[in-house]
Amino acid sequence: MPREFFQMDALDLAPRLLGKLLRRDDVVLQITEVEAYRPNDSACHGRFGITPRTAPVFGQGGHAYVYLCYGLHTMLNVVADKQGVGAAVLIRACAPVTGLKTIQQRRGQITEKPVLLTGPGKVGQALGISTDWSNHSLYTPGGLELLDGPEPDKILVGPRVGIEYALPEHVNALWRFAIAGTPWISAPKNTLRPL
Secondary structure: OOOHOOOOOOHHHHHHHOOEEEEOOOEEEEEEEEEEEEEOOOOOOOOOOOOOHHHHHHOOOOEEEEEEEEEEEEEEEEEEOOOOOEEEEEOOOOOOOEOOOHHHHHHHHOOOOOHOEOHHHHHHHHHOOOHHHHHOOOOOOOEEEEEEEOOOOOEEEEEOOOOOOHHHHHHHOOOOEEOOOOOOOOOOOOOOOEO
16 A cells, blocks of 8 residues: 555554555554544543653654553554644454464464464564564565455444543443454454444
């Protein structure tokens, strides 16, 4: 995808990422679920300003922001908007397209079921990325790339997951998006409804 594709509000970018492809080595994943994080959002890492960890969130749209959750799970975000804004879209779930053996090996699970890729930490593990990938350009060939893919017919929307610490208006904001009709969606599914 061209750099210009990412230069929009995270809330607009999030549903447009559904169906797009992430490629690293022989692994290609189709994005099936995302969450938007925006400026002045009490759940966004950018709320504390620019730190060594969060600096990539304030970079130019189209770069990766990768962080560790609970010191264990590698979470991949696509930075949105213009330089200095501080917004990103978390990749919550994907479906495998190619490289299933590599995905299984990296995940330590020999299965073809959705449990393989339904959760942001699982996506990071399947791609074999670390926080070293933070600030990596997703529109430049090589490494980790975001490629065009089919647009979903129908989209589900709901509140984001695991942000109980945020302000009520942000906890309840419908900023989580998923492809309707796919089993490759993380829990909880019962909070999602048609857009």
